[in-house]
Amino acid sequence: MVHLIVFRLGTEEYAIRIDQVKEVTVTPGITRMPRTPDFVKGVANIRGDIIAIIDLEKRFNIRPNPEKAELTTSYTLVVEADDYSIGVDVKEVPQSLNLALTKIDKAPSFLQDVSVSENFIEGIAKTDNRLIIVLDMHKILTQDEVSQLPNL
Template identity: 75%
Template sequence: MAQAKNGKSLETEGEVNNTEQAAAPAENTREGNPKNTKPEEMVHLVVFKLGTESYGIKIEQVKEVTVTPAITRMPRTPHFIRGVANIRGDIIAIMDLEDRFGIRPAPIPENELVQTSYTLVIEAKDYSIGVVVREVPQSLNIAMSKIDKAPAFLQDISINENYIEGIAKVNNQLIVVLDMFKILTNDEIKQLAS
């Protein structure tokens, strides 16, 4: 891998040392060599904390982010559904991913008397759901090459499809990238719809 001036990595064929790269003719770029001119694919994530760890969702899966409104508990819903809330005129179920994944919430600092939470509204084809997070979600653009495929043993065997898309490496931080459209089972989706 060689570094371009703009910080993007460039693929090179075979092993070439730095001296040979500097001596390589410049006409490769002028001839439109796609290896040197193709920009690296980027992904835009909405990043948030669950417990003390960082998680991300591709921005195209997030319809909006809002301060969590009043939540009304509903009977006979899964344990990880806090209830329903009115978000811009739509009544949607509010899901607690910490409860869903069995993650212990991070301790609340003593100086924070009132904790504001935020809701990520996820709009799938057949349903909409809100996901509660405790801190303001952050926006992050990263290269696809920074996201590694998650090992199979990390997947939830009770769910047919993988909802962990991968693990992103940003500086010294790991971010678990989720596919929110696969986070619920078909039975859970039917239960929420009814």
């Protein structure tokens, strides 16, 4: 079994393994930082830690869902990698999902981003009539992008 945190980007469902998520919280006030990539919304104070908040819709070039555009509350998934912590901003309350590992298929190679050296799509989960793209958050950012994150 694998435990996933499921959220929406645009109109599609995405997931992250729960062991990659430190916490889920209502997104606090975000302070925009100069000279950061456009998908970095800024930094926020989450439980005393200042972390970069990223917008995966912008990172992946996904058109936002117009029905969710007027939502004022968003949520942040705090992800810790070995050498950085980031917050992933999502519009809806993330859901928890337990799924058998056999329900996750490898993503077809043509779906991988050729500009990223490591594949950040771990697979595609099939449950009921849903397809959920499972991301490996530790491979989402390139080393260059990590170096551009605000170091606070």
